[in-house]
Amino acid sequence: MPPAAPDQLRRANTALVVRTLRDAGPSSRTSLARRTGLAKATVGAIVGELSERAVVVEGDASSQGRGRPSRPVELAAGSVLGLGLEVNVDYVAAALVDLAATRVLTTTRQVPDGADALETLVELALEVADQAPGRIVGAHLAVPGLVERDHATVALAPNLGWTGTRPGDVLAEALGVTVLVDNDANLAAVAESTHGAAQQSVSTLYITGTVGIGAGIVQDGRLVRGSGFAGEVGHMPIGDLGRRCACGRQGCWETTVGLRAALAAVGMRASGTPMERAAKVAARAETDADVATALDVLGAQLGHGLATLCTVLDPEVIVLGGYFQPLAPWILRSAQDVVHRRLPAAHHQRPDVRVGALGIEAAALGAAEQALTDVLEGYVAL
Structure with missing residues (x-):
């Protein structure tokens, strides 16, 4: 060499x-x-x-x-920064993380009815960049969908209606810095494994709950990507066959355990970000036995899918993120009971099912961390 x-x-x-x-x-x-x-x-x-x-x-x-x-x-605190961004159906998020892994800023904004989510994110990103106390050396965008290996092209994000879209280019033109793109669950998994609920875990399965359902898989500190699209668990055909998914198929898992399915199960319509809507459901569950029962059933349905994933991936820790976090008191036990009951053998390691520690902004935080990778690995000079 x-x-x-x-x-x-x-x-x-x-x-x-x-x-x-x-x-x-x-x-x-x-x-x-x-x-x-x-x-x-x-x-x-x-x-x-x-x-x-x-x-x-x-x-x-x-x-x-x-x-x-x-x-x-x-x-130096706040001197060199990574900018993390997330776009989703009804909210966008941004985060700044410095070289010391300190969270300098995190923020979430609801996408107004009828507004374009990417345009809303551009506005938020510019505001955050203006508030940055130091130099932004890179940016990453988290997207709820399939991202090509070029980290630029979103092959499919059905809930956003994107096919072959390059949202990072739009953000890069506005910000004046290259913006790479990755799957939201992957980036949230990185954040939870590094700073959140799965620290010290050898193998982690992270489940993100928003309108859709995705997974990030971290093994020995590294993301498992398969051929590039690993983790699209929301489209496993284990849901209600009578329900049509945003991807066009019937019976995807997210039609049963996604946020819209959860709201329908408890008979509620709520506005706000996924976390805000889930918090309203949780508040109802405290006084409404029917809502609490419906959430218990949701937890069991979540557990069936997790058990399927565990038989393949054998994770040490499962982290439930996104909207699952406010609902944890009503879904966590039933989900874990089903997982443990359906594993194939008594000697099979029982994974620890935990609630995420970083909230709805986990994907943006993971994106900010990834934005610093080239500097930390020496590919880009400081």
Whole structure:
């Protein structure tokens, strides 16, 4: 293998120092050299360059025993940012995350009746970019649908009515930064595995509940993509065969456990984002036994689909995100009971079914994290 070019080596070493600060927190130059395996002089030069660019800051010198006092180095809050965006049928979301994995900003906005969701997102993205305290170095968009390997083309997003659409191009023109595209459940799974309910899990199955149902699969810290479209579980043919899905077929799982199906099951019509509507259902369930019973049935239907997925994927942890979170007190137990009952053998590991910790903005947060990947891996210079 030929040696790396000097600029590639410099980017790789810089990224290594940044990742080390991200994982370990404030560290002295000596500690950074020890953790990275780089020479002290190399670390010193990198820290100096990053300090000039306001990527890191240095604290007051402190004496730790013998020798010269050390000055702790840490990543500057809000200096370098990843922008995460999400578009869905009736809401859009945005998030800013800095190099230290700090959530600088998260926000969600309802798409007005009759409005174009992408236009609403462009407006929100521009507002968030204007509020950014630092430099946005990349952006990712989360979409509820099939995304091609080019991370630009949405092959199919039936609930949005998109086929062969390139929404990232529209956002890139408005923002002046490249916007890559990925599936919303994939990005939410990354966020929950990194910062949320599935931290330390070896294998995670994340289920996102919005108008549609999707899944993200994380194994040993990496997304499982199959040939590119893994995780489209909402269209498994295990739902009510009498119900037509937005994809045009009958009996998809999301026709039984998606948000619209849940609202129909409890006889409610509600406005707002999926989380807001689910919260209204939860409030009714506290005083209405019929609503509580309907949600228990919904949980069982959710469990049947999860059991099917578990026999194939064998996850350690299942995380329920999106609208399932406010309804957890009424659906979690019945879903887990069905999963455990329907697994094929008594010795089969029983997955832990958990509620997501990051809310409806999980996909946008995961998108923001992914937007920093090229910097953290050294493909893009700071």
